[in-house]
Amino acid sequence: MRVLRIATDGSVTSVDLIEGGRTVSQGLYSELECRAFGLVTLPDGHGQVIDLWVDEEGLYTTAINTVATAVAKHLEPRIAQPLFGHVVLTSSDDVETVALTDSQMVTVLHAIPITNRGxxxxxxxxxxxxxxxxxxxxxxxxxxxxxxxxxxxxxxxxxxxxxxxxxxxxxxxxxxxxxxxxxxxxxxxxxxxxxxxxxxx
Incomplete structure (x- = not known):
């Protein structure tokens, strides 16, 4: 299940959330490096949703994820709360967590702030x-x-x-x-x- 992970240092990587036979929950705990995770569901602009999985204790234990926060505000400008810690982005089909579609991947990449030429x-x-x-x-x-x-x-x-x-x-x-x-x-x-x-x- 290919999803995107945005680390606190701003790096964006594509990861297989269920690699090695792990469950979705196990994959989230591993990629978020947290003890508890929460979910922020935002529109992707094309009638579907992008789920942002966050460290529920990140506000107290880690730094603001400026890139993930910028992506969230691009998807939903009314968002005021910054995101903390590593963030994993997936999609859902109203029943379960699924991989991001190609168009959703592009939507997220578009939202990443470009600060330097190149x-x-x-x-x-x-x-x-x-x-x-x-x-x-x-x-x-x-x-x-x-x-x-x-x-x-x-x-x-x-x-x-x-x-x-x-x-x-x-x-x-x-x-x-x-x-x-x-x-x-x-x-x-x-x-x-x-x-x-x-x-x-």
Whole structure:
């Protein structure tokens, strides 16, 4: 069950909540590193919900989670209470806890505050793996593609996640990893958040 964990240091990681056969509750205790957890349910903006699991004793035992608080306020601007400790984000189907959908993952990544140039690209799913795959097109040799270099340069200087993602998609098209038809939709969150599935190599 793939979910997101936002640590108090601001790092965001994708984790399998039931890895190794653990139950959802066991996974929450482990990822939150707490003795008791609470739940904050917020709208995802598309008719579903995103559940934020928090350390119930965090107010007294740990620091404010500024990134998770920013995400919560993005989802529900009326939220006034900051979140403390590590936070795990899941979804639910009115009966049980389920994994975040791809669109919910993108919604959360959009909500993460970008404070420095270049940070936006880090928030695009699998960005480092995808940039590494493009490396042959950025080095001298028969595979070199100037457009790939230019698009990656732009991506690293974007403030917004969608702009950085769009530049990464353009670089992947230039490298032959995606069809040219992806270009008109490069700003579509579902497209820039997905690894390329077409390759001419």
């Amino acid at each position: 940070d936006a690209l880090h928030a695009v799913p699998d960005s480092q793996t995808r940039v590494n795959a493009l490396r042959p097109a950025t080095e001298c040799g028969p595979g070199y593609r100037r457009r790939v270099v230019d698009e990656l340069h732009r991506a690293r200087h974007m403030w917004e996640v969608d702009a950085a993602g769009a530049c990464l998609v353009a670089a992947e098209i230039a490298a032959g990893f995606r069809p040219e038809s992806d270009y008109p939709d490069r700003h579509d969150p579902a497209l820039y958040a997905s690894a390329p599935t077409v390759s001419s190599r």
